[in-house]
Amino acid sequence: MEKTDIKSLDYDELKDFFVSIGEKPFRAKQVYQWIHEKQADGFEEMTNLSKNLREKLAETCEYTCLENVQTLVSELDGTRKYLFRLSDGYVVESVLMRYQHGNSVCISTQVGCRMGCRFCASTIGGKTRDLTAGEMLDQIYRIQKDIGERVSNLVMMGTGEPLDNYDNAVKFIRMLSDEHGLNISQRNITLSTCGIVPRMRQLADEGFQITLALSLHAPNQEKRKALLPIAGKYEIHEAVDACRYYYEKTGRRITFEYSLVGGQNDSKEDAKQLYELIHGINCHVNLIPVNPVKERSYVQSERKVIVEFKNKLENCGINVTIRREMGRDIGGACGQLRKSYMDKEKKE
Numbered sequence: 001m002e003k004t005d006i007k008s009l010d011y012d013e014l015k016d017f018f019v020s021i022g023e024k025p026f027r028a029k030q031v032y033q034w035i036h037e038k039q040a041d042g043f044e045e046m047t048n049l050s051k052n053l054r055e056k057l058a059e060t061c062e063y064t065c066l067e068n069v070q071t072l073v074s075e076l077d078g079t080r081k082y083l084f085r086l087s088d089g090y091v092v093e094s095v096l097m098r099y100q101h102g103n104s105v106c107i108s109t110q111v112g113c114r115m116g117c118r119f120c121a122s123t124i125g126g127k128t129r130d131l132t133a134g135e136m137l138d139q140i141y142r143i144q145k146d147i148g149e150r151v152s153n154l155v156m157m158g159t160g161e162p163l164d165n166y167d168n169a170v171k172f173i174r175m176l177s178d179e180h181g182l183n184i185s186q187r188n189i190t191l192s193t194c195g196i197v198p199r200m201r202q203l204a205d206e207g208f209q210i211t212l213a214l215s216l217h218a219p220n221q222e223k224r225k226a227l228l229p230i231a232g233k234y235e236i237h238e239a240v241d242a243c244r245y246y247y248e249k250t251g252r253r254i255t256f257e258y259s260l261v262g263g264q265n266d267s268k269e270d271a272k273q274l275y276e277l278i279h280g281i282n283c284h285v286n287l288i289p290v291n292p293v294k295e296r297s298y299v300q301s302e303r304k305v306i307v308e309f310k311n312k313l314e315n316c317g318i319n320v321t322i323r324r325e326m327g328r329d330i331g332g333a334c335g336q337l338r339k340s341y342m343d344k345e346k347k348e
């Protein structure tokens with residue numbers, strides 16, 4: 001019989017599970033707390049359960065616990081990059097960023113990614129599989145245990161396209177913000193997408209208060225399509241309209257991510273077109289100097305060009321920030337730590 005992935009069961013599912021194995025539903029509250037609030041490493045730690053029940057659970061359930069295989073710590077700002085191994089041997093990376101307002105974690109949602117964005121290291125090699133809700137949660141639980149502090153902010157910006165793993169991503173958000181679990185405020189959760197339009201609209205209807213970030217990266221369809229193949233399926237205007245819809249339904253300000261690629265999307269004309277595309281939307285533009293990936297030939301825009309781009313947008317009344325590079329000394333673009341680990345494993 002297939003084992004139940006207990007860390008991926010939400011509170012109601014856990015109640016149903018206990019009933020299905022002939023136990024009282026109130027056990028769900030105890031066990032949910034052990035898994036998601038106290039973050040136990042296994043059933044043996046759940047001391048208010050009988051030995052019999054613990055054994056029964058160990059026999060019928062799989063208990064997701066990621067193995068920390070590597071941690072890089074920045075001497076500049078305390079950023080930590082983690083490489084975790086999943087039970088089937090694949091590895092994913094997560095990042096902890098320490099800000100004045102609290103600890104923020106960036107998690108992966110898939111092993112690899114099939115979206116093929118041109119400057120992204122996570123997609124080289126395609127997608128291997130989706131992560132379960134339990135595997136997404138455990139990235140945060142492992143990091144909390146490692147630093148002995150609470151994580152208060154969460155961004156779904158690591159490897160993978162969360163809306164290509166919709167059901168698990170939505171379940172993860174529900175469980176992460178559940179009062180019986182870590183209880184992270186939905187306002188402190190950001191989901192970033194390359195623009196799977198029907199799923200963006202579906203997300204708007206979930207009744208969440210999370211922030212939606214669209215990886216826009218270009219001011220028009222032609223340039224966007226050259227950088228993000230998904231734009232061949234869902235046009236730039238459709239993606240921006242889905243953001244408008246998201247705002248209407250949730251009242252949450254939209255974030256547009258815009259990676260500046262030298263000579264490709266960073267001209268004054270690009271800034272003007274970007275303004276024309278998004279003006280009137282309650283939004284914030286996050287400019288990201290593109291992180292060079294060794295397998296790709298893209299280069300960062302010059303600092304002067306980045307500042308000019310920012311000023312141009314700001315002068316038109318758009319809210320803009322330039323993303324601060326965290327952990328510069330443990331560098332590398334998102335997905336590269338995992339990639340170099342895999343390359344090394346292949347060689348050995």
Ligand SMILES: C[S@@+](CC[C@H](N)C(=O)[O-])C[C@H]1O[C@@H](n2cnc3c(N)ncnc32)[C@H](O)[C@@H]1O
Pocket residue numbers: 117119120121122156157158159160161162192193194214215217257259288289290291292293333334
């Ligand atoms: C890795 S993706 C994960 C979330 C989601 N799949 C998406 O594309 O929004 C998070 C953000 O990093 C950006 N990104 C990927 N590779 C980058 C690079 N080399 N330099 C700068 N930003 C990059 C993506 O475009 C996206 O805005």
Ligand code: SF4
Pocket residue numbers: 113114115116117120121122123158159160161193194215
């Ligand atoms: S940027 Fe996001 S969607 Fe695009 S390949 Fe990377 S992880 Fe996938």
